[in-house]
Amino acid sequence: MEQHGIIVTLVPFAGTDTKNIDAFSTSKLPRPIVVLTPDRADDVYRHRFSAAHELGHLVMHSDCLPGDTQQEREADVFAAEFLTPRAEITPLLPPRLDFKKLGELSVQWGVSVDSLLRRCKEVGVVSEATYRRAHQRLATLRTSGLFVHESVQGYPGEIPALLRSAFEMAETNGLTLKELATDLRLNLPRLRLLLGQGDTRPKLTLV
Numbered sequence: 636m637e638q639h640g641i642i643v644t645l646v647p648f649a650g651t652d653t654k655n656i657d658a659f660s661t662s663k664l665p666r667p668i669v670v671l672t673p674d675r676a677d678d679v680y681r682h683r684f685s686a687a688h689e690l691g692h693l694v695m696h697s698d699c700l701p702g703d704t705q706q707e708r709e710a711d712v713f714a715a716e717f718l719t720p721r722a723e724i725t726p727l728l729p730p731r732l733d734f735k736k737l738g739e740l741s742v743q744w745g746v747s748v749d750s751l752l753r754r755c756k757e758v759g760v761v762s763e764a765t766y767r768r769a770h771q772r773l774a775t776l777r778t779s780g781l782f783v784h785e786s787v788q789g790y791p792g793e794i795p796a797l798l799r800s801a802f803e804m805a806e807t808n809g810l811t812l813k814e815l816a817t818d819l820r821l822n823l824p825r826l827r828l829l830l831g832q833g834d835t836r837p838k839l840t841l842v
Contacts, residue, residue, distance in 0.1 A: 636690060642668045643686070643795040645676060645787075646828045657681070660689040660699070667693050671795070678784040679793055680747035687714035715754060718746050725758045732761060732769045738782065748773060748782050799831040 636643055660669040669689045676682050691713030692699050696706050724744070729736045732755070734748070741748045752773065756766040776782055787793050802815065816826045 636669065636686060637795065637797040640666060641690075641693070642666050642797060643671065644668075644798055644829050645671045645673060645795050645831065647673055657685040658689050659701075660692050662693050662697060662699075669693070676787040678747070679787045679790050680741070680745065680750065681784075682787045682793060683745055684714050684718065684747070684750060687717045690714070690717065715750065715757065719744055719750070719754050721758055724751075724754060725760070728755050728758065728760045730760060732765065734773070734776065734782075741782075795831055798829060802830050 691710035755761045
């Protein structure tokens with residue numbers, strides 16, 4: 636996404652009302668912007684699906700309506716096809732649900748087992764009833780410690796880098812972080828988060 640000019644950042648949303656939001660995007664600025672949340676980055680596969688979902692909005696919905704059921708469904712369909720194209724993934728999906736095989740495909744394709752289960756249903760490999768049973772079984776396996784979530788921090792290529800790289804280039808030409816924060820009217824910790832630098836302030840512990 637960044638290689639094609641989309642600005643992507645991984646930053647917490649403001650307030651508590653956005654905890655259930657994976658991401659949001661807009662195409663109303665000079666460049667399209669996608670904001671992904673660290674709240675979902677504890678699962679790299681969900682993080683990737685969220686990014687693909689927002690890309691679907693940018694591609695298909697010039698007038699995106701937040702919360703619109705039809706548009707959200709269309710973005711989900713786009714993300715599934717983008718990450719696991721039907722023509723390529725269907726021959727690889729097991730005709731009988733095999734979690735070992737799905738786990739292997741999950742790693743190979745960079746998508747969650749949950750997403751592959753939905754794909755099995757979408758392409759007609761399994762029935763709706765089989766899908767529901769398998770989803771319940773997957774929940775049990777996760778409770779047992781299998782198919783645990785992996786943080787995006789273990790996958791450097793999945794962490795946005797364009798804003799940080801742009802600032803580093805500007806920095807070589809004399810721009811300081813403090814000057815940029817002043818121009819944008821942001822405090823330094825918030826700017827560092829937007830640039831993907833994290834909060835560099837030391838964590839104090841009461842002893």
